Amino acid sequence: MNTTILLLLFAPLAGFLITLFFGKKLGKTVSGAIGTAAVAISFLCTLSLFSQINAGETIATFKLADWFSIGNIKINFSFLFDQLSVLWLLFVTGIGSLIHLYSISYMHEDENMHKFFSYLNLFVFFMIALVAGSNLLIMFIGWEGVGLCSYLLIGFWYKNQDYNDAAKKAFIMNRIGDLGFLIGIFILGFHFQTLEFLEIKALLGKDLITPSLLSIAALCLFIGACGKSAQLPLATWLPDAMAGPTPVSALIHAATMVTAGIFMITRMNFLFDLTPEIQNVIAIVGAITAIVAASIGLVQNDIKKVLAYSTVSQLGLMFLALGLGAYEVAVFHVITHAFFKACLFLGSGSVIHALHGEQDMRNMGGLRKVMPITFWTMMISTLAISGIFPFSGFWSKDEILMTAFHANIPLWVIGSIASIMTAFYMFRLMYLTFFNDFRGTEEQKHHLHESPALITIPLVILAALAAIGGAISLPGNSWLNHYLAPLFKKHEAHHLDGQAYMLMAIATVGALVGIGIAYAKYLKKKEIPVADSEVQGLHKVLSDKYYLDEIYMATIVKPIYMISNFAKKYVEKFISKAVIGLGGATYALSIKGKKIQNGNIGVYLFAFIFGMVGFLVYVFVIRVK
């Protein structure tokens, strides 16, 4: 088992180093193959661990080495392979492998393709550390590490300063969350004298910490989760992150990294169970994020931006579930979302590829016939995300809404409205992209083509998973809930009664309404969204994203710049003068100094020291005698 774990951990790191140092010599295809193989090896190792754990084998903790000690707290490079981490790794490395494969074709035109694979491998390595770490600090290594890779990959085309801005914004906003995370770590470390998850869990019942401090710790961790998983108010970096190449959007900014916040809270579920008021905060933040992001998604015209807002919104739903204590439901939606959102992003990449970089849906249309595989795989995923029976999203979203219904009706209403909006904007995306006539240039039309096999194979696999993925947790007979049961506090499952069927029916009708409106507008009436300059009213508020960026700019960034300029121009001079003015002796010295600024001040210093020595000798020798 230890060999498997070592291989699982270090195959992507080896891939990173090989492609980094030898990538240029090895060439694009070989680099791509090595990068893909590295992640595939991790996937196979995870499968092996999964089968062992599924067969009831004991959970493995694996200590690699000591790291450092701080006071009495010992921190090790150690890893925990239990149901949760292995399940998470399964889809991280599984989807990771597919996206690596896809990238071999997608990135082939790029001269820095080996670098791309190198960063992608590094990302997978850090993601594994994040998920498999057995203490908060190893998780934090992974946490900041994936943030770094995200920064590198958003800014992959670094000639464009707008992309660099987006990369920088992502890193800094994440760091705001990271400060919260760190403070949370400090609180827990100080009171429990350990950062190991299992030890903290065991010590929680022992009254080592006051309930209010525990709540603050939970809140701090949640702030960290908000940064990484793009929840309000730290959400605005994720849509900008679409500046990165599309496979990055699929892997990092949809399927894996952005779910790290959900993973962290699920990992620390025993803590959050004890802080119901923070759980309420999580549920409310999640619900608000879900509906705000969905409403912005209604009017976006950039195909990747639609998907980005959709991701933020779906993450919000997952946080809603977490806040209601339904961890297994959140995990379920993370998994199905990973399938269909990865597929949607890769599909959009396929479209962008065919149109030579065009991302505006107003210039698309009619692609259904030329790109049938892309179309059908995206259609399946769209049905899944819209919550249409029997696709995977139907089951997972239904469980979230059902949980919300039983906990708090307003939350259920908000979640349901967000879901209706989702169905609308996703079908709007599909109709604008694939139906009616092509609206691009003749030149583009001439070159339209279905993407090659390396692109379509991952699409087909992901679409299949998006279709049937719901099977892992069917109501009443959930493999997933059973598998994860040892991790969570026991709570009663909702019965599959009349009410449950009614809720499913309501959700389905809602989705159909959303789809129907999209159908009427964009397929029947063939509406094309107006040019940005003609947008007005509420529509404008939405397409300007509630002016969140502008508000942050005006209230935070600009003031900091102003203070910085002010301090640089005035405060520094003031302090300089004040300090000098304070000491008359200093002033006198400076007069003397000016006289001898020919470079002889060293002599002066020597004279001073030896004079002082002489003085001391004189005084004390006489005194001694």
Place this chain on the structure above:
Amino acid sequence: MDISIVLIVLLVGALVTYLSGNKFASKTALISSIAAFGATIISLNAFQNGEDLDVNLPWISQLNINFALHVDGLSLVMLVLTTGLLPLIILSGFITKFENSKSIYALMLFMGFAMAGTFLASDGFLYYIFWEIALIPIYFIALNWGNGDVEERKKAILKFFIYTFAGSLFMLLAFIYLYTKGGSFDITKLYALQLTTTEKTYLFIAFFLAYAIKIPLIPFHTWQANTYSKAPAVGTMLLSGIMLKMGLYSVLRWQLPLTDEVAKAHVPYIVGISIAGVIYGAIVTLKQKNLKKFLAYSSLSHVGLIAAGLYSLTFEGFQGAVLQMLSHGIVIVGLFYVVELIYSRYNTYEIKEMGGIRIQDTYFASLFMIIMLASVALPTTFNFIGEFNLLYSLFKVNIWYAVLAGTTIILGAFYMLRMFQKVMLGGETKSFKKISKQESIVLIIVVGLTIFFGLFPQPIIDLITPSLQSILTQIK
């Protein structure tokens, strides 16, 4: 053998370098500094085998002043920092053609000698002499080999000199006072003195002025940016990499143990000033246009955090401070070297005249980026270990200290990434000659050390723990 061997190697090295003439000076200096580092490592090894390396020779016996050097884990790591960085700094000088190079390289070694002595001295008088002597070489290095307008340079260097010199005078007064009380400068005797709270308060303030200027803490920092920007790169590295650690080290070695309960009573104020420096430094850094001044202010911010950890009077704070002194020393040398590499091509320190370098030299960009990320304390870099310890120690005192000082991880990322973007990214604007293998050696060593000690910091922690424990007991 004893520890004076390291001092002797440095002093003899300085002499030999001067005598070797301008042609061979740089190489002789490099070899001498490596020899000193070797002697340090041998001493370290001997120390860990339980050998006694202390020196105690009568010097001015009528006055009971001794040439006394004491070796413990703390002084050893500071010595390793000094003799370890010295070869790197000397090597950094290789990209610049110095006039009269035998003098500058000899001065660098001589400064290494004085700084090493400061870290080792256990006699207050000897310590003071070393402390002051270290000023002489840096004064001449900055004055004679610095850049920019000569008159402006003179003004800046003089300001620096007067500042630090004035601060030191207060320390001298403190030592003289202590001597009159106990009749000795020996550190253990000074530790054992029974002083009243009033006496301790005055001592605390006197030491504080000396160290606050050297470190520097706000509002005593205004000499720093100008001096850094006027001094040649090697001088800036000596200042920021090693010399400012003299102040931090002295807080730990002299100020806190001698003024225990007064220090304790002042925790909120001094930690407050330090944290204010962390934030103020970061904010002022943001809008700097000159790359050297940019690094000076970022250093002000980082060093403020180290001081805050020291004045938190917790074990974790001490540990974090020592670790961060080392990691900051390594990284700041790397950063100033990067600046000098760019300067050697563009002949400017102005950020707005840079850009589009990464596209021309990705190798250089990668190394720079790793050092930049270390400076923002990314986990698995050495700086993360230090920063984590420091913030944790502040948390132990008061959660708000940790939150306020913790903004450094946000602001630090803000100004560093912003600078990196302006300096390195974007399309090609000016042509940049790729750095050679020889030029990259310093960067590779810096990157290697940063990552290595980020992964394996424990041996250093084990080495310093006993000394820090005993200092802590002395305070309590």
